[in-house]
Structures are given as structure tokens and as C-alpha cells.
Amino acid sequence: MTTEKAVTREWFDEVMVPCYNPMEMIPVKGEGARVWDQQGNEYIDFAGGIAVSCLGHCHPAMVNAVTEQANKIWHLSNVMTNEPALRLAKKLTEVSFAERVFFANSGAEANEAALKLARRWAADVHGTEKSEIIAFNQGFHGRTFFTVTVGGQAAYSDGFGPKPGDVSHIPYNDIAALEAQMSEKTCAVMMEPLQGEGGIVSPQPEFVQAVRELCDKYNALLIFDEVQTGNGRTGHFYAYQGLGVTPDILSTAKSLGGGFPIGAMLTTEKLAAHMKVGTHGSTYGGNPLACAVAEAVVDVVSSPDVLAGVEEREAWFREGLQKINDKYGIFSEIRGKGLLLGAALNEEWQGRARDVLVAAGQQGLMVLVAGANVVRFTPSLVITKQEVEQGLAKLDKAISTLVAA
Numbered sequence: 001m002t003t004e005k006a007v008t009r010e011w012f013d014e015v016m017v018p019c020y021n022p023m024e025m026i027p028v029k030g031e032g033a034r035v036w037d038q039q040g041n042e043y044i045d046f047a048g049g050i051a052v053s054c055l056g057h058c059h060p061a062m063v064n065a066v067t068e069q070a071n072k073i074w075h076l077s078n079v080m081t082n083e084p085a086l087r088l089a090k091k092l093t094e095v096s097f098a099e100r101v102f103f104a105n106s107g108a109e110a111n112e113a114a115l116k117l118a119r120r121w122a123a124d125v126h127g128t129e130k131s132e133i134i135a136f137n138q139g140f141h142g143r144t145f146f147t148v149t150v151g152g153q154a155a156y157s158d159g160f161g162p163k164p165g166d167v168s169h170i171p172y173n174d175i176a177a178l179e180a181q182m183s184e185k186t187c188a189v190m191m192e193p194l195q196g197e198g199g200i201v202s203p204q205p206e207f208v209q210a211v212r213e214l215c216d217k218y219n220a221l222l223i224f225d226e227v228q229t230g231n232g233r234t235g236h237f238y239a240y241q242g243l244g245v246t247p248d249i250l251s252t253a254k255s256l257g258g259g260f261p262i263g264a265m266l267t268t269e270k271l272a273a274h275m276k277v278g279t280h281g282s283t284y285g286g287n288p289l290a291c292a293v294a295e296a297v298v299d300v301v302s303s304p305d306v307l308a309g310v311e312e313r314e315a316w317f318r319e320g321l322q323k324i325n326d327k328y329g330i331f332s333e334i335r336g337k338g339l340l341l342g343a344a345l346n347e348e349w350q351g352r353a354r355d356v357l358v359a360a361g362q363q364g365l366m367v368l369v370a371g372a373n374v375v376r377f378t379p380s381l382v383i384t385k386q387e388v389e390q391g392l393a394k395l396d397k398a399i400s401t402l403v404a405a
């Protein structure tokens, strides 16, 4: 029986669709911002999945929530509703502009719902010619065919046949380009309020203001993809709250479940009314188990202590990364907000972000990349000072080996 043999990394190449290239080690246990692999090697986790494990691994609030709910009821169809989903939806309306919530299972699905709502609203209210979706180069919105088409990297959407139509892309932070592109035919503008996958690129405040104003001018909806920025990541519960601009639709996932799959689309009562019975749906969306965990996550993350703690931790990271850079001079800039940070490599180190990731792994540190030139850090929002210091020491060592090589 194969199940009785020791599981090894080789199995991946034997039985998995090869659309990933996982590291050699296989983690088997996590606690807080620490992870252990099959051989018992310890790692400090500055990745948190990919901005998912916002309370670290196996946080007691999440373990309690999942255990308690697992002993009650796991699943119901949307033929009926359930208590965790209703409680979570209420909480999400309390911590954001939203008045209505649609549950999905991932970020891509939350975005798919957002885009379908925007198109349906436009068709209902303005007619079917109002269908243009404007999005941004280097943006990322997920891997369904609609969301990957709206995402700003053609390499991810090419080669699958005809794409969903009427999607335009312009440069991020370029007000003039947006002004030139927008018209009464624009249905929605979709953007990340800080580009994650695209390299940790913050929006300029004037740009976000202009996007909102142009959407209002042309009766277009503003969709914020907060799948990566949401749930406390930037020090606000949602990043829009720190930008002085409110979207019409917001998608959230990743940290919402803290490690349990869930996504949600948040919107206003008025827009939600365009989704009638049967317009959209999901078998697992609003699953009681997922919603119970997310409820616990939202309770902890929305506390003022945790949100203020994100800013404090950002300072620890910035100081530590600056010190490393004073020694080795490999970064051109430390950027991002809260605990969505990027260390951009300078001219000499272009294309070597993955080398840093691999070298860090060898020292027992998990980090991420955002493109070829940015090392990305998205740790637990409650990571301890000691864990940050130990992780930064490992990063220092990893970079010293690269510099020496």
C-alpha cells in the first residue's frame, strides 16, 4: 500500500500536475510563526502561506473555532443558511463599508463574483454596451479565466483560447492613462489598493482619489481586490480605510480564513439587489466550518491591539531590513505597508529574488518573492519580536552566503 510508505518530495513529480515547483522540504507542523519539516528542521515563517496565515499556525482561536464547529455541523447547502455564515457576514458589514456579503471559497471566486455583479449591474441599469472592465498592468486577480484575463499579465491568460472580452489594461499609478481610457462604456475599474504579486507597489494617494472621481464621473463601479491587502495586513482592517477612498465592491480571501479556504465579495445593498435568486452561486460558499474559522479570525484581527501591532511590526521589519542593507547593499528600496512588505533588489542583483528565497530556506527561513526582483514578507500579524529577530538573523546569514559566493 502506497499510503504506508514514507511520503517524499519525489511523489510530487509522480502524481501531481506539474504547475508548481515546490521546495525540497515538506513542512509537517506549525505553531505561531514557526514551522517544522519532516526531518524536524525548524523554520521561521515570514511568508504565512502567501499572506494567508495572519494569526500564524494553529492559533488557539482558530483551533477552537474549527474543533467546536466540527463537532456540530460541517456542511449545509445554500438551500438553507447557517449561523456561522450569518454571524460572519454581520461582522464583515460592521468592519467595512459593506451592507451585503456573498461567500465563495477563494480570492479568484470572490473576484469572479465581483466582476459578474459589475457586468450585471451595468446591463440592468445602463445597457449591455457598458461592459468595459479597466484593470492594471502587473495586477493579479486570480486564475479563473475571467479573473486571469482581468489580471495584468498576459502570460498567465494567453494560450487558453478566446478570452472574455472588453477588458483593458493601463499602467498603475498613471492618472492620465486612466483618464484617456475611461468613458461611459466603462463598467468597472478593478484594482488592488497595493499591488502584491506585481511587486509590492503602493498606489499614490492622488491616483486612488482620481480613480474614485473618474468612476463617479463615468458611472463606473470601483472594485478593490483586497484579497492580499485585507484582514489587517496593512494595519487597517481593509486597506481602503487607510486611503480615504471607498470602493463599491470589495473582494477578500487569503487572510480571511487564516489558513482555511474562504473568500467573500462585499458590496452595498443597492448593488447586491442585482444578484437575484439563481444569478450566481457556490456549493461550498458560506460553508459553516469555513465561516466559523473566519469569524474567529475576524474577531482577533479586528481588535485595535492587533491592528496597532501591525504598524509596530512593520517598524521592526523596516529597521532590520535596513540594517541588513547597510551591511550588504543589495536592496534599492524597502516598500509596502504594514506586513505586506517588499525588499526590491538593486541593479546588480536584478533577477535574483528567488536566489534569496532559496538561500533563506537553507538557513531555516521562509520568505516569498513578488516577481523576479522583489523579496516579499507577509508574516503572521501577531508574530513575536523574538521570531522577527531570529528570522532577520537568518536572512542576514542567507544574504551573506550569496554575497560571498
Ligand SMILES: *Cc1c(COP(=O)(O)O)cnc(C)c1O
Pocket: 105, 106, 107, 108, 109, 111, 140, 141, 142, 143, 192, 196, 197, 225, 226, 227, 228, 229, 253, 254
Ligand atoms: C492571491 C490573490 C488572488 C487569488 O486568490 P486565490 O485564493 O488564489 O484564488 C486574487 N487577488 C489578489 C490580489 C491576490 O493576491
